[in-house]
Amino acid sequence: MNLKRLLLAASGFAAAILLAAGSAHSAPPTMRDVLTALYGVHDLGAVDLSPTGAAVVWQESFHTTRHLLDSPRISALYLQRLAGGAPVRITAGTPAAFYDEEDPDWSPGGSAIAFLSDARSRGQLQLFVAGADGRHVRQIGSLNGNVARLTWSPDGRTVALLYIAAAHRKAGALAPGARDVGVIGSTVDEQRLVTVDVATGALRQLTPADSYVYEYGWSPSGGAIAATYAKGNGDNNWWIARLARVDVASGTMRDLFAPPFQLNDPQWSPDGSRIAVIGGVMSDFGSTGGDLYVVDAGTGEARNVTPRAPFSVQSLRWNDASSLDLVAHVPGAMHLLRLDVEAGRTTTLIGRDESISSWSSIRGGSMIALVRSSFDDPPEVFVGPPSALHRVSNRNSGAIRLYGKAVSLRWTSDAFPVQGWLVYPLDYNPARSYPMVTIIHGGPSAQSLPSFANRNVSGLCSQGYFVFMPNPRGSFGEGEAFTRANIKDFGYGDWRDDLAGVDAAIKAAPIDANRLGLMGWSYGGYMAMWAETQTARFKAIVAGAGIVNWQSYYGQNKIDQWMIPFFGASVYQDPAIYARSSPITFIEQSKTPVLILQGELDEEVPAPQAFEFWHAMETLGVPTKLIVYAGEGHGPQRIASQIDILEQTLEWFNRYLLPS
Numbered sequence: 001m002n003l004k005r006l007l008l009a010a011s012g013f014a015a016a017i018l019l020a021a022g023s024a025h026s027a028p029p030t031m032r033d034v035l036t037a038l039y040g041v042h043d044l045g046a047v048d049l050s051p052t053g054a055a056v057v058w059q060e061s062f063h064t065t066r067h068l069l070d071s072p073r074i075s076a077l078y079l080q081r082l083a084g085g086a087p088v089r090i091t092a093g094t095p096a097a098f099y100d101e102e103d104p105d106w107s108p109g110g111s112a113i114a115f116l117s118d119a120r121s122r123g124q125l126q127l128f129v130a131g132a133d134g135r136h137v138r139q140i141g142s143l144n145g146n147v148a149r150l151t152w153s154p155d156g157r158t159v160a161l162l163y164i165a166a167a168h169r170k171a172g173a174l175a176p177g178a179r180d181v182g183v184i185g186s187t188v189d190e191q192r193l194v195t196v197d198v199a200t201g202a203l204r205q206l207t208p209a210d211s212y213v214y215e216y217g218w219s220p221s222g223g224a225i226a227a228t229y230a231k232g233n234g235d236n237n238w239w240i241a242r243l244a245r246v247d248v249a250s251g252t253m254r255d256l257f258a259p260p261f262q263l264n265d266p267q268w269s270p271d272g273s274r275i276a277v278i279g280g281v282m283s284d285f286g287s288t289g290g291d292l293y294v295v296d297a298g299t300g301e302a303r304n305v306t307p308r309a310p311f312s313v314q315s316l317r318w319n320d321a322s323s324l325d326l327v328a329h330v331p332g333a334m335h336l337l338r339l340d341v342e343a344g345r346t347t348t349l350i351g352r353d354e355s356i357s358s359w360s361s362i363r364g365g366s367m368i369a370l371v372r373s374s375f376d377d378p379p380e381v382f383v384g385p386p387s388a389l390h391r392v393s394n395r396n397s398g399a400i401r402l403y404g405k406a407v408s409l410r411w412t413s414d415a416f417p418v419q420g421w422l423v424y425p426l427d428y429n430p431a432r433s434y435p436m437v438t439i440i441h442g443g444p445s446a447q448s449l450p451s452f453a454n455r456n457v458s459g460l461c462s463q464g465y466f467v468f469m470p471n472p473r474g475s476f477g478e479g480e481a482f483t484r485a486n487i488k489d490f491g492y493g494d495w496r497d498d499l500a501g502v503d504a505a506i507k508a509a510p511i512d513a514n515r516l517g518l519m520g521w522s523y524g525g526y527m528a529m530w531a532e533t534q535t536a537r538f539k540a541i542v543a544g545a546g547i548v549n550w551q552s553y554y555g556q557n558k559i560d561q562w563m564i565p566f567f568g569a570s571v572y573q574d575p576a577i578y579a580r581s582s583p584i585t586f587i588e589q590s591k592t593p594v595l596i597l598q599g600e601l602d603e604e605v606p607a608p609q610a611f612e613f614w615h616a617m618e619t620l621g622v623p624t625k626l627i628v629y630a631g632e633g634h635g636p637q638r639i640a641s642q643i644d645i646l647e648q649t650l651e652w653f654n655r656y657l658l659p660s
Contacts, residue, residue: 029402031646034459035639037400039063039073041453044379044395046103049360049369050110055081055132056369057090057104057113058358058381060395064098074098077115079134080392082383087393090134092126093119100125103149108156114140114198116147127159127196141201146191149215154222158195160206162213165192191234193227193246206251214238214285216246217267217275219297223248226256226266226275226297235603238262238285239561243277243295256300257293261565264288270363271321273297278313279304280480281487281565283445283523288314289329289476289483294341305344311337312447312476312483319365325349327356329447329476331419332408336386338365349386353408355449374450375406375423399452403461404428406450411504413497416485417478420470420501421448422508426462435515435657436466438502438538442522444474444494445483456519459646465517465653468505472497487566490550490581491530498527499535514539515657519649521545521597522605522634526583529613532594532622533586540656542649544597545605545634548587548613550578558603587616593623595652597645599632625652 029037046059057079064074076098077090090113093099099119106113111132116125120139125147127140146164153160167189193207193216207213207227212234216227225246230237242258243266256275257263262282266275275297280290289312295302306313312329319325319338326337326346336350336359350356352372357379359370368386373379378396382389404424411418425434437460441448448469451457457467471477472494474486486494506513518538520528525546532541547553554560554571564570571578579585594617598610610626617624627648629641636642 028463031459031650032643034402034462034646035455035643037402038453038455038458041378041399042395044371044381044393045358047358047360047369047371047381048104048106049362049367049383050106050132051108051362052110053362053367053383054083054110055079056360056381056383056392057106057134058369058371058393059102059104062395075100075102077101077104078393079113080381082392088134090115090130090137091119092117092128092137092139105150105152105159107152108154112156114150114152114159116150127161129159129198139201140198141196141203143203146189148191151216151218153195154218154220157199158197160193160195160216160218160225162191162216163194163203163205164189189234193225195248206248207246207253208251211253212237214241215264215266217265219268220270220272224297226268226277227253228263228266228277229253233558236559236561239282239559239565243275243300245297256297257295257302259293259302262290264290265315267316267318267324268297269294269318269321273321276316276318276324278316280312281445281484283443283562283566287443287446289445289447291480292316292324292326292339305339305341306346307344308479308481309346310479311335311346312479314476315359317359317361317365319361319363323365325361325365325368327359331410331417331477332421332447332471333450333477336368336370350389353450355451373452375403375421375452376401378452396452401452402426402458403467407508409501409504409508411500413472413500414493416473416482416493416497418470418472418497418501419477420468420505421450422505423457423461423467423469424509425464425466427464430510433510433512434464434466435517435653436468436502436505436511437517437519437653437657438468438470438498438505440498440518440520440524440527441469441471441475442520442524444486444490444523445476446523447471447476455642455646456649459650460653463650463654465657466505466509466511468502470498470501472501488568488577490566491527491534491583492581495527495530495534499537502537517541517653517657519544523547525597525605528594529583530581532592533583533589536591538592540653541592541594542597542652543594543613544645545599545602545610546596546613547605547609548582548616549584549609550582551575552612553605553609554578556606556608558606584612584616588620590617590620590622593652593656595648596624596626597648598626598628599634599636600628600630601632602634604634 043061078087080087101117104115130137146167148162193213228241230241244253264278266277275295334356337346354374361368369383378399381393517540519542521544525544528543529546614626
């Protein structure tokens with residue numbers, strides 16, 4: 001289906017904007033056109049099913065005007081009764097306006113919905129409670145700082161929050177960094193667990209001022225909370241976080257589990273005897289995968305109940321004292337599984353090639369709500385028994401797809417089974433030969449998943465490129481041993497997996513082996529810089545927020561704790577292991593034209609890495625360009641930056657991969 005027919009078949013204003021560029025006889029859409037189409041897709045998340053399963057709420061992110069790229073992206077909340085009727089917007093402001101409203105949570109009895117909104121104090125989220133119908137909204141207390149992740153107490157009298165009072169900057173290493181001036185390290189924002197009395201609005205700081213809390217879960221009685229936390233700088237120390245039991249009455253914390261790997265998503269069993277938590281080697285907070293551990297809530301004794309499992313647990317919910325439901329990474333997708341805790345046996349409840357970005361269930365797991373999406377289908381909310389889900393939202397009926405079919409490829413590399421996605425050009429013609437760009441994901445503990453609105457995929461495929469996205473060792477989806485397989489081996493085994501995948505892609509489709517490009521961001525940016533020094537197979541490279549020198553990077557970045565699990569020691573203890581995986585060690589082998597992209601205030605991969613790489617390319621006479629985006633962090637957020645990144649990327653690949 002060519003772009004013109006595709007756009008005619010779609011509805012919405014984004015289609016009208018792109019129509020002029022859609023003719024098979026005219027130029028392909030511009031990158032601004034592509035972003036306009038992508039920004040027309042609503043992102044859905046934070047789904048929460050009411051305790052009785054009678055209604056579902058969710059959070060929705062979208063642009064508010066017809067001029068998508070000139071309007072702010074906001075978050076709104078919607079309530080859908082499953083008996084029927086139109087969705088109801090939940091807001092603390094006026095229905096005619098939009099705000100930042102997020103994190104809806106049903107009260108234990110289903111009579112109220114708590115949520116966060118800045119409707120009455122722009123830029124500052126406050127706590128609100130609405131009735132079960134989404135109306136009669138009232139503010140609870142007053143907050144001043146970063147607020148995140150609210151949940152009701154089991155008795156419905158209080159709401160817990162993660163709170164940084166009078167924060168100096170947005171929380172998280174992905175956010176742009178603050179200026180490093182004055183006495184460095186003297187100011188540390190600690191995210192504390194607080195409770196807010198729903199009747200009075202009184203706020204109580206529950207955890208100590210020197211501890212940063214990342215995630216938490218209430219005990220069934222409400223007398224205790226399981227929390228993952230670390231002392232000191234929260235952005236840096238998540239990698240050494242431990243699981244603790246917090247006594248709600250006294251606020252005292254007692255450590256239960258402190259493994260030499262990362263922890264996520266602590267959830268208390270319905271009988272109050274155990275805490276389930278995800279444990280494994282993870283490179284980024286919020287990118288979760290690992291084995292499932294069950295920890296005795298009294299003694300702290302821990303047991304891995306999914307050892308050697310061929311999947312990576314992403315999130316979990318208890319059904320009863322003997323079973324849990326898990327959303328897990330499998331090769332190239334996410335599935336919903338049911339786990340028998342004692343036997344360690346899993347059953348697949350939902351097993352499609354898709355992403356599950358958010359989900360909720362009622363006790364017992366007889367009914368679930370989730371947001372699902374794939375290469376074929378944009379995100380929507382589905383509800384029902386796991387075997388009979390039905391769609392209850394219709395937010396993306398006019399979404400525009402800017403690529404052809406997506407095919408899952410499997411290959412073997414060094415005896416490892418490896419998976420990746422090959423996405424076809426939009427106007428694919430089997431009689432033609434096409435260029436291909438390989439996109440290596442970040443992390444490395446992550447996975448390239450089915451996604452409807454991926455900017456790079458849509459941008460490149462709409463212009464006549466194949467896109468290949470491998471999931472090499474170090475990725476989620478094949479089990480913890482596979483995720484751990486690149487420890488002390490960055491750039492070696494995973495790089496062989498990537499190259500073997502490129503061979504598999506060339507065998508699978510009419511791809512011109514002489515017109516190959518490669519790109520990546522973060523760890524993918526590192527791999528792009530690594531490729532620069534290892535092979536001349538690629539004719540053009542784009543490296544975003546990449547690492548050229550692990551030794552200098554160790555002292556420059558604000559999150560050096562993440563490196564210890566992967567390198568086995570600090571750079572001061574074992575500099576050789578860092579040098580072995582550094583592109584700078586092999587920099588004189590560089591020949592491929594490379595575009596370097598970087599956020600000015602990136603704390604995860606500071607800008608000096610980009611400058612060091614660029615300086616080497618300039619000195620060696622390798623065609624190169626460095627672009628630093630003012631005020632941006634690790635993931636550029638400004639629309640102008642995103643447009644320019646796509647335009648610069650496309651121009652670079654067109655210059656070196658298309659016939660002159």
